Amino acid sequence: RKEVEQDPGPFNVPEGATVAFNCTYSNSASQSFFWYRQDCRKEPKLLMSVYSSGNEDGRFTAQLNRASQYISLLIRDSKLSDSATYLCVVNPMNRDDKIIFGKGTRLHILP
Amino acid sequence: EAQVTQNPRYLITVTGKKLTVTCSQNMNHEYMSWYRQDPGLGLRQIYYSMNVEVTDKGDVPEGYKVSRKEKRNFPLILESPSPNQTSLYFCASSPRQIDSYNEQFFGPGTRLTVL
Numbered sequence: 001r002k003e004v005e006q007d008p009g010p011f012n013v014p015e016g017a018t019v020a021f022n023c024t025y026s027n028s029a030s031q032s033f034f035w036y037r038q039d040c041r042k043e044p045k046l047l048m049s050v051y052s053s054g055n056e057d058g059r060f061t062a063q064l065n066r067a068s069q070y071i072s073l074l075i076r077d078s079k080l081s082d083s084a085t086y087l088c089v090v091n092p093m094n095r096d097d098k099i100i101f102g103k104g105t106r107l108h109i110l111p
Numbered sequence: 112e113a114q115v116t117q118n119p120r121y122l123i124t125v126t127g128k129k130l131t132v133t134c135s136q137n138m139n140h141e142y143m144s145w146y147r148q149d150p151g152l153g154l155r156q157i158y159y160s161m162n163v164e165v166t167d168k169g170d171v172p173e174g175y176k177v178s179r180k181e182k183r184n185f186p187l188i189l190e191s192p193s194p195n196q197t198s199l200y201f202c203a204s205s206p207r208q209i210d211s212y213n214e215q216f217f218g219p220g221t222r223l224t225v226l
Binding site for chain 1: 144146151152153154156159169170199201213214215217218219220222
């Protein structure tokens with residue numbers, strides 16, 4: 001099983017729809033989790049951290065399922081400006097382990 | 112303004128000609144890292160540094176060197192660039208690697224082409 005796995009997409013979604021994608025991770029001892037957003041040829045930027053209890057920021061909701069070892073991102077009422085690649089990031093438990101980036105899921109919001 | 116800067120932003124060079132990509136952060140972060148991003152392969156870590164004078168190999172360190180003489184700077188050195196090092200490079204910094212919910216701040220990227 002790959003360390004962090006994401007569906008590469010692309011997800012083509014009409015504007016206003018709700019879209020969700022998951023990220024699975026293999027190391028059950030992983031400590032913290034994030035979603036980053038990356039626009040074409042730009043640097044990744046933090047979208048939101050993922051807390052054990054789940055968290056919501058406006059139209060965005062992130063969830064963590066430790067039992068099944070995945071995190072999810074839900075985008076409601078999608079906007080054209082949500083078109084981007086969404087990267088899942090997993091921080092390890094130990095200092096000797098490495099931060100792992102998923103390869104990203106491409107999202108296209110269609111007018 | 113809190114930021115990570117990289118220079119140059121774009122570079123076209125030839126095989127074997129030594130080059131350095133600079134990275135600087137003004138947030139007093141302990142942790143700094145270099146990544147390369149290639150289509151279909153995602154972000155791969157080259158080297159990272161937990162603090163001054165402490166550097167460690169990431170997943171793809173071959174052909175690269177780094178140094179961390181000062182907290183704010185973390186240059187990436189390609190002693191003898193080869194065409195397979197053509198890529199988009201990102202520098203990133205973070206307060207500490209291991210802490211709950213530490214955000215990494217990325218520089219704008221350096222697009223390197225080795226002919």
